[in-house]
Amino acid sequence: MQPRKTVLDIPPYSPGMRVPGKIKMASNENPLGMGPLAARAVADSIGELHIYPDGGAGELTRALGAATGLDPACIITGNGSDEVIFLAAAAYLNPGDTVLVADHTFSEYRFSSTLMDGRVHTVPMQDGFFDLEAFRAALDASTRIVFLCSPNNPTGTIIPFASFLAFMEQVPSDVLVLMDQAYAEFVDDPDYGDVVPLVHRFPNLLVTRTFSKLHGLAGLRLGYGMGNPGLISVLSRVKPPFNTSLAAQAAGVAALADHDFQERSKELNRTGRAWITARLEAMGLRPWHSQANFVCVETRRDARALFQVIMDGGVILRPCGSFGLPGCLRISVGTPEQNRLCMDLLEGALKTVPPLS
Numbered sequence: 001m002q003p004r005k006t007v008l009d010i011p012p013y014s015p016g017m018r019v020p021g022k023i024k025m026a027s028n029e030n031p032l033g034m035g036p037l038a039a040r041a042v043a044d045s046i047g048e049l050h051i052y053p054d055g056g057a058g059e060l061t062r063a064l065g066a067a068t069g070l071d072p073a074c075i076i077t078g079n080g081s082d083e084v085i086f087l088a089a090a091a092y093l094n095p096g097d098t099v100l101v102a103d104h105t106f107s108e109y110r111f112s113s114t115l116m117d118g119r120v121h122t123v124p125m126q127d128g129f130f131d132l133e134a135f136r137a138a139l140d141a142s143t144r145i146v147f148l149c150s151p152n153n154p155t156g157t158i159i160p161f162a163s164f165l166a167f168m169e170q171v172p173s174d175v176l177v178l179m180d181q182a183y184a185e186f187v188d189d190p191d192y193g194d195v196v197p198l199v200h201r202f203p204n205l206l207v208t209r210t211f212s213k214l215h216g217l218a219g220l221r222l223g224y225g226m227g228n229p230g231l232i233s234v235l236s237r238v239k240p241p242f243n244t245s246l247a248a249q250a251a252g253v254a255a256l257a258d259h260d261f262q263e264r265s266k267e268l269n270r271t272g273r274a275w276i277t278a279r280l281e282a283m284g285l286r287p288w289h290s291q292a293n294f295v296c297v298e299t300r301r302d303a304r305a306l307f308q309v310i311m312d313g314g315v316i317l318r319p320c321g322s323f324g325l326p327g328c329l330r331i332s333v334g335t336p337e338q339n340r341l342c343m344d345l346l347e348g349a350l351k352t353v354p355p356l357s
């Protein structure tokens, strides 16, 4: 049997590694786990798991509407925001259409587009920041989707509201702009603004977010997309009927109501992120000043070699070779003890792994 040619062209996803007994600071999960209200909702859902979930995720969609200020018709939920990205490519790409993707960003955009037989045009970033002028210059008649990510994975950098708005005003209205905000809740830079209300003004804007990071529900798989009702109804057509589970929907509603857990998670991240950044700078490195729940740093060494030494010491990090940054390590913010152990291990590893000349 021969799979479609495109399928053979797709490289396997490279996930953060997991090894029993080692501390995982590789996938930007919440070090506090999930919140107590979400945990109770999952436990309570057990008695109902023999019935199908609400395919439209009505209660969750209404709760998301209340939380974001949008009408529920502007929201679609997905099996992780990964799935919403996938739905966008499935709904809008004809074979041969072009998508624009940055050179050092999340791999899902390239994956979904390639699977739909789209052509991926890579746009260079500027020192870890999105270069929207380069994106604008790369637009042509074949461009169907532009993928942006803010805060960006893996650099943690943001796109300021003002530059994003100026970009949206220049993009033709038949080009979908997907703004991936998986880490939006961790941002404290006032320049970030709030792009969500722009979905009313730009029918070609889709903003995605997730319950995997702040809310600690990565294993349940729950994300959502926000856009104009017309766009959302098109995505709904390609959505599998029961794409989010009953347990995930219940957990999502509870997580949105758990403000105490959200605040504790943000505070732990804010202090840990600043502490890790300061330690890296004290080692003579220049980390990006991240707005997410991880810190990325250029080590001027083979990051895989550092990763190996640090893993032998008990902590799993993410070397960024698969993001096209072979000298960079991405460090998920953990608990204070985990952060300290991780930085001590890195400091030691920098002495054993020689700098690249």
Ligand SMILES: *Cc1c(COP(=O)(O)O)cnc(C)c1O
Residues within 6 Å of the ligand: 028, 079, 080, 081, 082, 083, 106, 149, 152, 153, 180, 182, 209, 210, 211, 212, 213, 218, 221, 222, 223
């Ligand atoms: C983690 C992450 C996601 C979230 O994926 P889920 O499918 O919602 O778990 C989306 N985009 C980026 C950039 C991410 O880093």
